[in-house]
Amino acid sequence: MIEKGKSTYDKIYDIVREIPQGKVASYGQIAELAGNRRWSRVVGYALNVSPEDKGLPCHRVVNRYGEPSKCFETAGENRQIKLLEAEGVRFVDGRVDMEHFQWNRRVF
DNA sequence: AACATGACATAAG
DNA sequence: CCTTATGCCATGT
Numbered sequence: 607m608i609e610k611g612k613s614t615y616d617k618i619y620d621i622v623r624e625i626p627q628g629k630v631a632s633y634g635q636i637a638e639l640a641g642n643r644r645w646s647r648v649v650g651y652a653l654n655v656s657p658e659d660k661g662l663p664c665h666r667v668v669n670r671y672g673e674p675s676k677c678f679e680t681a682g683e684n685r686q687i688k689l690l691e692a693e694g695v696r697f698v699d700g701r702v703d704m705e706h707f708q709w710n711r712r713v714f
Numbered sequence: 715a716a717c718a719t720g721a722c723a724t725a726a727g
Numbered sequence: 728c729c730t731t732a733t734g735c736c737a738t739g740t
Contacts, residue, residue, distance in 0.1 A: 650721040675721040
């Protein structure tokens, strides 16, 4: 069967939903897993226009430096950081410790 | 079809 | 470390 209807955004959302709790993924990583590593920008755009946060842990997506999005800034604090820390993700100097918390997809 | 936008990534100075 | 500039690509107008 021809499976269509799956737009690029859907693929991206699908990957994002697979990010386990306590882990984070970079835009480039998601783009690559979604099928094209050059979709990094599209990933950000997709999350920006994401219809709902339901089942979409967009807070587990950070840039390659582990920095959270400014869109989560509220009252001078990043809600994204709080959410991640609540999941066990450690932050160092305002950035995620990517070395230890970046999603591997093949857990091991 | 053309242009503008964007929660990125990489390179260069 | 910082700022610019360029590449990249789906979407919306």
